[in-house]
Amino acid sequence: MKILFVILGLLTACIISLGVGGGSVSLLHVFDYLSGRPLGDDPEYVEMVLVSIRLPRTLGAILVGTCFGLAGALLQTVTRNRLAETDLLGINGGAALGVVIGLTFFGAETVSGYMGWSFGGALFGTMLVVAIAGRGGITIPPLRLVLTGLAIASTVQGVIGFILLQNQNSLDQFRFWVLGSLAGVTLDGIMASLPGTLIGILIVIAITRSLGALRLGDDVAKGLGHRPAVTRFAAIAAVTLFTGSAIALTGPVVLLGLIAPYAARYFVQSSMALFFIVSGIMGASVLLLADSVSRIIVRPYESPVSVVVVLIGAPLLIHIARSPKQLSSLNS
Amino acid sequence: MNISNLKPVPAGRVIRGGSFSWVLPYRAGLVSLVLISITLVLFIYALMAGETSLNPVQVFKSLTGSADWATNLLVGEVRLPRAVAAWSAGAALGLSGAMLQAITRNRLASPDILGVNDGATFMVMIMVMFAASPVVGEWRISCGGALLAFSILMLLSRNVGSHGHRMLVIGIGVSQLFRSVNELMLSRGHIQHATAVYVWSIGSFVGRGFEHALPAMFGLLICVPWALSLQRHINLFSFDETIASGCGVSVKSVKLQTIFVAVLSAGLGLSVGGPLAFLALAAPIAVSRLVRSSKVAVVGSLLTGGLLALGGDLAGRMLLAPIELPVGVVCRIFGGLFLLLLLVLPKRNAG
Numbered sequence: 001m002k003i004l005f006v007i008l009g010l011l012t013a014c015i016i017s018l019g020v021g022g023g024s025v026s027l028l029h030v031f032d033y034l035s036g037r038p039l040g041d042d043p044e045y046v047e048m049v050l051v052s053i054r055l056p057r058t059l060g061a062i063l064v065g066t067c068f069g070l071a072g073a074l075l076q077t078v079t080r081n082r083l084a085e086t087d088l089l090g091i092n093g094g095a096a097l098g099v100v101i102g103l104t105f106f107g108a109e110t111v112s113g114y115m116g117w118s119f120g121g122a123l124f125g126t127m128l129v130v131a132i133a134g135r136g137g138i139t140i141p142p143l144r145l146v147l148t149g150l151a152i153a154s155t156v157q158g159v160i161g162f163i164l165l166q167n168q169n170s171l172d173q174f175r176f177w178v179l180g181s182l183a184g185v186t187l188d189g190i191m192a193s194l195p196g197t198l199i200g201i202l203i204v205i206a207i208t209r210s211l212g213a214l215r216l217g218d219d220v221a222k223g224l225g226h227r228p229a230v231t232r233f234a235a236i237a238a239v240t241l242f243t244g245s246a247i248a249l250t251g252p253v254v255l256l257g258l259i260a261p262y263a264a265r266y267f268v269q270s271s272m273a274l275f276f277i278v279s280g281i282m283g284a285s286v287l288l289l290a291d292s293v294s295r296i297i298v299r300p301y302e303s304p305v306s307v308v309v310v311l312i313g314a315p316l317l318i319h320i321a322r323s324p325k326q327l328s329s330l331n332s
Numbered sequence: 333m334n335i336s337n338l339k340p341v342p343a344g345r346v347i348r349g350g351s352f353s354w355v356l357p358y359r360a361g362l363v364s365l366v367l368i369s370i371t372l373v374l375f376i377y378a379l380m381a382g383e384t385s386l387n388p389v390q391v392f393k394s395l396t397g398s399a400d401w402a403t404n405l406l407v408g409e410v411r412l413p414r415a416v417a418a419w420s421a422g423a424a425l426g427l428s429g430a431m432l433q434a435i436t437r438n439r440l441a442s443p444d445i446l447g448v449n450d451g452a453t454f455m456v457m458i459m460v461m462f463a464a465s466p467v468v469g470e471w472r473i474s475c476g477g478a479l480l481a482f483s484i485l486m487l488l489s490r491n492v493g494s495h496g497h498r499m500l501v502i503g504i505g506v507s508q509l510f511r512s513v514n515e516l517m518l519s520r521g522h523i524q525h526a527t528a529v530y531v532w533s534i535g536s537f538v539g540r541g542f543e544h545a546l547p548a549m550f551g552l553l554i555c556v557p558w559a560l561s562l563q564r565h566i567n568l569f570s571f572d573e574t575i576a577s578g579c580g581v582s583v584k585s586v587k588l589q590t591i592f593v594a595v596l597s598a599g600l601g602l603s604v605g606g607p608l609a610f611l612a613l614a615a616p617i618a619v620s621r622l623v624r625s626s627k628v629a630v631v632g633s634l635l636t637g638g639l640l641a642l643g644g645d646l647a648g649r650m651l652l653a654p655i656e657l658p659v660g661v662v663c664r665i666f667g668g669l670f671l672l673l674l675l676v677l678p679k680r681n682a683g
Contacts, residue, residue, distance in 0.1 A: 083501065088504075132672075132676055141497070143497035143498060143500070143501045144497055144675065146497075146501050146504065147440065147497055147500060147504075147671070147675055148672065148675045148676070150504060150671070151668050151669075151671035151672040151675060152668070152672065153668075154609060154610070154664050154667065154668035154671070155664065155665055155669050155672065156668075157664055157668075158609075158661050158662070158663075158664030158665035158666075158667075158668060159665055161534070161657075161658070161660075161661040161664065162652075162657060162661055162665065165652075165655060165657060165658075165661070166652060166655055254508070254512075255508070297516070298516065298519055301519055302519070303515075303516050303519045304515065304519065306512075307512040307515045307516050307519070308512075310508055310509065310511070310512035311509070311512055311513075313508070314505045314506070314508040314509035314512065315505070315509070317501070317504070317505040317508065318488055318502050318505035318506065321498055321501040321502050322488065322489070322498070322502060
């Protein structure tokens, strides 16, 4: 029953995202368009705004939001840490570094061109986190993991600055992308990001049961016939795929992976499969709404969507860090 | 990760005379001397090196005003003010880091992680956006922003002296919040203002000179003696607040004063050349390694901070010459790696 609400929420967010923004195309037009009624005085204009500007943006937001939501949910399950999120752990930074290297030294210019670089960078970031977090088989304390991510992210930012300052050309290209914005999303870009995301989703479907067993501890999981090491490896591969494809499309969206699983826990208590589904949907809905807000908040300019997401995510981060209950409920 | 885990090491030779005794901190003194001499060497090198490289004789001549007109101008108007600005910014940040780490009993507490840097940037940005003729990085503004950010952090984390990383993560949240508001302002601000603030917010000493360093220098003249007078009391905090108060320290007052000095000097340091990431974190840790003492090292951290900023600025100028790398970028790369090492290395090394 609750999942119906979640899906309804997503649909509402989609309609809002189609109905808000520059150009005099309102929510009413969206309803008219969807139900096939005549579109006011200037139907061609309305259709142009809806189909070639707002539709790619909405689809892009759904794709990227799902990616970050699922990546956050996976990371939180694997590390047993509610603060685990691609940006806080430095994975976004790794992917961004990959893209900058691709842009600067190898002339990658389209989304499909720097997709590989984004994957490579995300993999580098994930590997670094795993190497640090998994040292000696001890799980690293949640708050310490965040600080480690900060150190990685900060170093990476420095290196990015180092590269960009020598290359004015890539700086110009990079600037619109680095803040995380859906403004430049095209259908081609979405098509380029889709395969990675789909493979990631397939992996999640395959390992959901094993992840559920892992919650009971490695020994129990082994007893039930699961292979914890393989499961973790698959989860990390999926996180890399999600982060890589999302970041190549829109640039880093910060803290979304924290918000989506947190919201999902309100709707799902026990089922692992539902938790992932709702986390994905929540990520998409939050990003759609945030993108709609970002179009109107500093009119006539447009703010990067990541900024709006942080305005929700940062207080949540503070809240989780403040309450021992939130932190301890998942990390045993 | 906190100071109280360290083993007590005698800080120096004890000199006794009748009923009086005094610990001569010879190791700390030695370290300070070494730091000062390295700083001097770097200073002279900073005056020599650059697109037009000078030899020591020319530098000396131009300092006394007897060189030719161009050399005088280059050293006196460009390189010397910049080196002084870099040193004073670093020194203030080093002092701030030492005080913060000692009072929070947390090695990783530093203005950058706790959101003080971004708070200061926020205030500077507001001023630049809304003032008629803005000066980027005026010291009053950045000190105000630093105080604002730290007050918010104190409200949120209840007890500042708490062990562990909780306060740090809350600080990360606070700084993320400030940063996103900053970006929001940048995205709607006038482009000319935006560029000026953007350069400042990366951290750079290009075009910064005596007039920017002066407030920090004056501030240090107040903060250093104040910090020295607090030093003895703060050292007692390394055990426990109850022990400190048992030894006759007015815990609340010392704590507030220390925090005030720390935040003030952070704001002063930031105002000179923008935020220098992790400098305030690294300086006190480096000093306590050198001195092999867990005590708060006011002078040592100050000297190390100045040294690091000067060296960082120099490295930024030289590494990719003729392109100049902002000192903030240099600090990010090396400071981030330093923090990573602190977190990853086993505890006995990290302390």
